[in-house]
Amino acid sequence: MKKIVVLNGSPHAHGCTAALAEKVVKAAEQRAAEVKTYHLNTMNIKGCQGCFRCQQTGRCATEDDMQPIYDDIAAADGIVLASPVYMWSMSAQLKAAVDRLFAFLRPEHQSALTPGKKVLLLFTQGQNDTNMFRHYFEHVGKNMQFMGFGDYDILVAGGTHVAEHVYSQKDVLEDAERLGKWLSE
Numbered sequence: 001m002k003k004i005v006v007l008n009g010s011p012h013a014h015g016c017t018a019a020l021a022e023k024v025v026k027a028a029e030q031r032a033a034e035v036k037t038y039h040l041n042t043m044n045i046k047g048c049q050g051c052f053r054c055q056q057t058g059r060c061a062t063e064d065d066m067q068p069i070y071d072d073i074a075a076a077d078g079i080v081l082a083s084p085v086y087m088w089s090m091s092a093q094l095k096a097a098v099d100r101l102f103a104f105l106r107p108e109h110q111s112a113l114t115p116g117k118k119v120l121l122l123f124t125q126g127q128n129d130t131n132m133f134r135h136y137f138e139h140v141g142k143n144m145q146f147m148g149f150g151d152y153d154i155l156v157a158g159g160t161h162v163a164e165h166v167y168s169q170k171d172v173l174e175d176a177e178r179l180g181k182w183l184s185e
């Protein structure tokens with residue numbers, strides 16, 4: 001059974017990002033994956049303090065709600081980084097958690113992660129053109145690989161302002177199903 005961790009950086013618990021993430025989660029769960037979703041907006045996750053203690057001790061020194069996420073990611077087979085596009089990038093809620101993943105790096109940029117963890121980058125955006133920010137999504141994916149994660153894929157819904165805008169896009173929902181299955185394999 002595969003373990004998947006979803007980090008949702010949207011402020012809307014029932015918004016577009018949550019709607020799309022739910023489709024992925026359902027597809028994965030139908031294939032017996034165990035999925036844990038974190039709604040970062042309601043959590044206490046500070047920005048990285050840049051103390052580099054993680055490099056010495058192997059553990060982030062900031063004792064907040066990021067700590068259980070570290071444990072879950074360490075044990076996971078895959079993660080989903082989910083966010084609305086805010087100002088051409090991920091939301092601040094997700095960025096704070098992503099910066100904190102630095103704690104998985106050891107001196108000389110060695111990764112403490114077990115290899116092969118899949119990454120799904122899931123974004124929703126107001127812009128209809130789903131290629132508009134693709135260079136940025138790829139950039140995030142490559143950063144995750146540098147961190148020691150494995151293959152990544154990208155799922156984007158465009159023209160979304162409320163959850164219904166996600167539900168009405170058959171091709172995006174099919175992609176969500178396919179990628180949920182991919183995560184569970």
Ligand SMILES: Cc1cc2nc3c(=O)[nH]c(=O)nc-3n(C[C@H](O)[C@H](O)[C@H](O)COP(=O)(O)O)c2cc1C
Pocket residue numbers: 010011012014015016017018083084085086087088089124125126127160161162163
């Ligand atoms: C502060 C803010 C910044 C945004 N910036 C962008 C942007 O740069 N590009 C874009 O296409 N949509 C942008 N949007 C629209 C959201 O990305 C889009 O509506 C998203 O699907 C909302 O997801 P949610 O319901 O999970 O919050 C922005 C919305 C807000 C509130």
